[in-house]
Amino acid sequence: MTDLAISVSGLTKRFGEKTVVNNVSLDVRKGEIMGFLGPNGSGKTTTIRLMCGLLEPDSGEGRVLGHDIRTERRAIKRKVGYMTQRFSFYEDLTIAENLSFVAGLYGMSPKRQVVKDTIADLGLTARKDQLAGSLSGGWKQRLALAACIMHKPALLMLDEPTAGVDPKARREFWDEIHALAHGGLTVLVSTHYMDEAERCHRISYISYGDLIAQGTVPEVVQGAALTTYVVTGGDTAQAARLLRGALGVDQVAPFGATLHVVGRDAMALKTSVEVVACQTGCNAELSDTSLEDVFIQLMGAAQDNMQ
Amino acid sequence: MNRFFSLHRLVALLIKEIIQMRRDRVTFAMMLGVPLMQLMLFGFAINIDPKALPAALVSPTQDRYTRAMVTALELTGYYRFIAPNATEDEAEDMISRGEVAFVVTVPSDFGRRIERGDHASILIEADATDPSVASGAISTLSTVANSALLREAGQGHQESNGLEIIVHRRYNPEGITQYNIVPGLLGVILQLTMVMMTAMALTREVERGTMENLLSMPANPLEIMLGKVVPYLIVGAVQVVVVLVSAKLVFNVPFVGSLSLVLAGVFVFVLALVILGYLLSTVSRTQMQAMQLTFFFFLPSLLLSGFMFPYRGMPAWAQVIGEVFPLTHFLRLIRAVMLKGADFSAVAGPFFALVLFAFGLAVLALFRFRKTLD
Ligand SMILES: Nc1ncnc2c1ncn2[C@@H]1O[C@H](COP(=O)(O)OP(=O)(O)OP(=O)(O)O)[C@@H](O)[C@H]1O
Ligand SMILES: [Mg+2]
Numbered sequence: 001m002t003d004l005a006i007s008v009s010g011l012t013k014r015f016g017e018k019t020v021v022n023n024v025s026l027d028v029r030k031g032e033i034m035g036f037l038g039p040n041g042s043g044k045t046t047t048i049r050l051m052c053g054l055l056e057p058d059s060g061e062g063r064v065l066g067h068d069i070r071t072e073r074r075a076i077k078r079k080v081g082y083m084t085q086r087f088s089f090y091e092d093l094t095i096a097e098n099l100s101f102v103a104g105l106y107g108m109s110p111k112r113q114v115v116k117d118t119i120a121d122l123g124l125t126a127r128k129d130q131l132a133g134s135l136s137g138g139w140k141q142r143l144a145l146a147a148c149i150m151h152k153p154a155l156l157m158l159d160e161p162t163a164g165v166d167p168k169a170r171r172e173f174w175d176e177i178h179a180l181a182h183g184g185l186t187v188l189v190s191t192h193y194m195d196e197a198e199r200c201h202r203i204s205y206i207s208y209g210d211l212i213a214q215g216t217v218p219e220v221v222q223g224a225a226l227t228t229y230v231v232t233g234g235d236t237a238q239a240a241r242l243l244r245g246a247l248g249v250d251q252v253a254p255f256g257a258t259l260h261v262v263g264r265d266a267m268a269l270k271t272s273v274e275v276v277a278c279q280t281g282c283n284a285e286l287s288d289t290s291l292e293d294v295f296i297q298l299m300g301a302a303q304d305n306m307q
Numbered sequence: 308m309n310r311f312f313s314l315h316r317l318v319a320l321l322i323k324e325i326i327q328m329r330r331d332r333v334t335f336a337m338m339l340g341v342p343l344m345q346l347m348l349f350g351f352a353i354n355i356d357p358k359a360l361p362a363a364l365v366s367p368t369q370d371r372y373t374r375a376m377v378t379a380l381e382l383t384g385y386y387r388f389i390a391p392n393a394t395e396d397e398a399e400d401m402i403s404r405g406e407v408a409f410v411v412t413v414p415s416d417f418g419r420r421i422e423r424g425d426h427a428s429i430l431i432e433a434d435a436t437d438p439s440v441a442s443g444a445i446s447t448l449s450t451v452a453n454s455a456l457l458r459e460a461g462q463g464h465q466e467s468n469g470l471e472i473i474v475h476r477r478y479n480p481e482g483i484t485q486y487n488i489v490p491g492l493l494g495v496i497l498q499l500t501m502v503m504m505t506a507m508a509l510t511r512e513v514e515r516g517t518m519e520n521l522l523s524m525p526a527n528p529l530e531i532m533l534g535k536v537v538p539y540l541i542v543g544a545v546q547v548v549v550v551l552v553s554a555k556l557v558f559n560v561p562f563v564g565s566l567s568l569v570l571a572g573v574f575v576f577v578l579a580l581v582i583l584g585y586l587l588s589t590v591s592r593t594q595m596q597a598m599q600l601t602f603f604f605f606l607p608s609l610l611l612s613g614f615m616f617p618y619r620g621m622p623a624w625a626q627v628i629g630e631v632f633p634l635t636h637f638l639r640l641i642r643a644v645m646l647k648g649a650d651f652s653a654v655a656g657p658f659f660a661l662v663l664f665a666f667g668l669a670v671l672a673l674f675r676f677r678k679t680l681d
Binding site: 049052053054074077078080082084086087088089090091092093097100101102103104105106107 | 316318319320326327330331516526
């Protein structure tokens with residue numbers, strides 16, 4: 001046995017003419033939380049579906065929990081918990097009915113007790129007979145998560161599990177994921193939130209089908225080799241206008257009264273920023289590049305490639 | 308636990324499906340309401356006893372034989388001679404405009420022939436566009452007319468050559484009896500509701516996105532199919548009971564054959580329909596598509612199965628097409644058993660045709676089922 005929960009290589013998936021996943025290779029170690037990031041439509045959901053055996057890859061192969069993703073789908077389905085991006089339990093069934101359906105499919109016993117405990121853990125005992133469709137978005141997500149971990153999977157694939165969930169619930173959600181990972185569960189989680197990416201052990205960044213960055217957060221930030229200045233004081237609005245399109249400047253983003261200026265060419269950026277700072281009476285300081293800056297940069301680069 | 312089939316998974320799927328079915332009030336009401344409504348509409352429309360149908364008499368001589376016959380016919384209650392002395396042209400006009408349902412033509416030498424004991428004949432033309440209405444009246448006609456004439460002529464002419472009554476069922480040479488319709492209706496009702504409901508049930512999962520979740524859990528195609536098919540079989544069984552009981556109690560449709568043979572035929576038919584619905588749902592992506600496919604299938608089968616038009620009256624190519632519909636075989640089976648009391652050997656052909664449909668469709672459906680989302 002290897003210590004890899006997911007090991008896929010060269011995964012490619014086309015829908016008609018369009019290559020949605022292009023030669024993606026991904027290794028996820030056991031007990032690791034892997035963040036899966038990328039802009040909308042970049043192929044995250046498709047990649048996850050390929051790995052749970054819901055889609056047939058056009059080429060490439062791999063193993064999930066030691067099972068071949070092409071030939072051993074049944075075994076994979078039994079051991080993986082997959083939480084879909086869109087709520088996909090039955091809205092016309094109650095919370096309890098949905099959970100007993102899942103418990104029945106996995107043949108869990110004693111079924112009643114398992115369902116009862118799950119509902120109690122969720123804190124939904126009082127509302128167990130409420131229709132799932134009438135739950136709020138955040139509660140639907142929690143119900144879905146509870147349903148996918150009920151059968152004690154060895155690997156969790158979560159597709160944007162916290163979209164539309166409030167900050168407190170999100171924090172609790174991540175605490176739970178960390179607790180599960182600590183217990184040996186492997187988690188692959190797609191997200192658009194930077195703070196969530198930073199809570200992952202490692203992240204992968206996919207852009208329009210291509211996996212273009214992988215590693216821990218510091219590794220990814222470092223790999224992007226960006227320089228960032230924070231411009232404060234003075235007329236930042238005027239500074240932003242002048243900096244946009246200036247030599248060496250790739251991104252200008254206002255954050256309240258401050259301005260983040262990011263570029264790949266450190267020398268050119270320095271010159272431009274200093275000149276503008278002088279003109280507008282602002283203060284410019286070198287700063288740490290954030291993960292968000294890196295992602296915006298990666299997205300911009302991909303779009304350049306597409307044109 | 309068996310890799311390919313497990314009872315606990317099937318039970319989970321069944322419970323889920325039945326709860327959903329029960330909760331979807333409109334659909335549930337439709338499943339029982341549609342058969343009842345159709346049965347009442349069709350059933351009562353055809354069950355009106357065709358009394359006092361307007362008729363015209365073309366009789367240039369208007370002799371006593373003619374009068375005796377007209378009186379006897381009116382006494383049956385079926386006929387009402389609204390034009391007792393029409394010319395041939397007038398009568399032709401009236402029947403073509405639908406003002407009369409019958410034209411009785413008595414030739415001018417009719418009386419003389421009867422008196423001489425010669426061969427005599429009268430012509431009855433019936434508007435058979437609505438054959439179920441006309442046939443009851445026609446069937447009483449010859450006996451009534453014959454005995455009336457014999458009585459009238461009987462005294463002096465013991466050995467009459469008899470009377471020949473020539474009946475022309477116009478506009479529709481092959482009459483269908485009214486009882487044909489209720490058993491046929493059972494087939495049509497089952498076909499519409501079963502195919503449509505099942506076809507929508509699976510596409511609903513695709514449309515709502517629950518299919519993705521279902522497929523990511525360890526349920527296999529056979530279990531998923533049975534989980535969908537069995538609940539609708541139960542609904543079908545309820546419909547069958549409703550229709551058969553009301554056929555008996557409300558419409559007095561004769562039931563001369565074996566009930567168990569009818570039920571066996573119905574079971575195989577419903578099974579084939581439900582699986583057909585399931586098959587349609589594997590090729591459609593939305594409930595709308597599933598519904599359209601159902602109707603695409605439903606209309607030709609209604610026209611070509613022998614429900615609307617007599618099967619033997621159709622051109623050969625249409626009969627060949629008619630064979631591909633389970634309804635065609637079901638109609639043969641149920642009419643033969645219910646109305647003619649046919650035994651198994653007599654309906655083995657249509658019965659095994661239905662079995663073949665059910666089996667073939669099931670194989671096709673399992674083959675077509677997408678285990679993945681593509
Ligand atoms: N079944 C399908 N048929 C055709 N195209 C598809 C199908 N599924 C996905 N796509 C296309 O593949 C591309 C990638 O989609 P995917 O859902 O994997 O993106 P994503 O990274 O999950 O996006 P998001 O962040 O918005 O969820 C999209 O352009 C989408 O239109
Ligand atoms: Mg997605």
